[in-house]
Amino acid sequence: MLDPIVKTIDVPCSQEKAFHVFVHEMGSWWPLHKRSMSMHAGASAKALQVEPKVGGRIVEIGHDDTEHHWGTISSYDPHGFVAMDFHMGLPPDQASLVEVRFTTLADDKTRVQLTQSNWEAFGDMAEMMYKGYGSGWVIIFEEAYKEACGG
Numbered sequence: 001m002l003d004p005i006v007k008t009i010d011v012p013c014s015q016e017k018a019f020h021v022f023v024h025e026m027g028s029w030w031p032l033h034k035r036s037m038s039m040h041a042g043a044s045a046k047a048l049q050v051e052p053k054v055g056g057r058i059v060e061i062g063h064d065d066t067e068h069h070w071g072t073i074s075s076y077d078p079h080g081f082v083a084m085d086f087h088m089g090l091p092p093d094q095a096s097l098v099e100v101r102f103t104t105l106a107d108d109k110t111r112v113q114l115t116q117s118n119w120e121a122f123g124d125m126a127e128m129m130y131k132g133y134g135s136g137w138v139i140i141f142e143e144a145y146k147e148a149c150g151g
Contacts, residue, residue: 001119001120002119002120002126002127002130004115004116004117005114005115005116005117005130005133005134005137006113006114006115007113007114007115007137007138007141007142008111008112008113008114009111009112009141009142009145009146009151010105010109010110010111010112010151011109011110011112011145011146011149011150011151012108012109012149012150012151013108013109013110013149013150014104014107014108014110015079015080015102015103015104015110016079017110017149018102018110018112019078019079019080019082019102021148021149022082022100022102022112022145023050023052023076023082024050024052026048026050026058027047027048027049027050028148029144029145029147030048030140030144031139031140031144032044032045032047032060034139043062043063043064044063045060045062045063045068046062046063046065047060047061048060048061048070049061050073052073052076053073053076054073054074054075054076055072055073056072056073056076057069057071057073058070058071058072058073058086068088068089069087069092070086070087070088071084071085071086071087071088071095071098072084072085072092072095074097075099079102080101080102081099081100081101081102082100083097083098083099084097084098084099085097086098086116087121090122093121094121094122094123095118096116096118096119096121096122096129096133097116097117097118098114098115098116099114099115099116099117100112100113100114100115101113101115110149112145114137114141116133116137
């Protein structure tokens with residue numbers, strides 16, 4: 001059994017803004033040129049769309065308008081918490097769980113903790129996926145998302 005990946009950063013904005021940027025603006029900061037399904041076809045994705053609600057889908061729009069379903073929001077507590085069944089290109093029954101908590105530290109400072117678990121869902125690919133996401137969240141979360149929050 002693989003331990004969860006846990007990434008924690010402090011961002012220089014309010015809890016409300018940190019949540020909004022992460023969920024509602026994900027398509028503007030996610031580095032699609034580095035982490036997307038379209039990369040496997042040698043092209044950049046056009047967009048990433050998020051439906052910010054329980055049951056909402058996370059969908060990449062490929063260079064040829066193909067939709068790639070990345071995951072589904074399974075829990076949504078505005079400004080405090082969001083959880084996603086995340087499978088990025090795999091069938092939905094092979095999804096990890098990504099949970100993101102937003103905690104106010106000051107009016108203009110928020111701690112954001114991302115935890116990814118349920119590696120067993122990937123079966124024989126679990127260890128490979130674990131390693132890929134471990135380094136991927138550095139680029140996606142610790143760098144791109146933090147910068148989008150003003151950090």
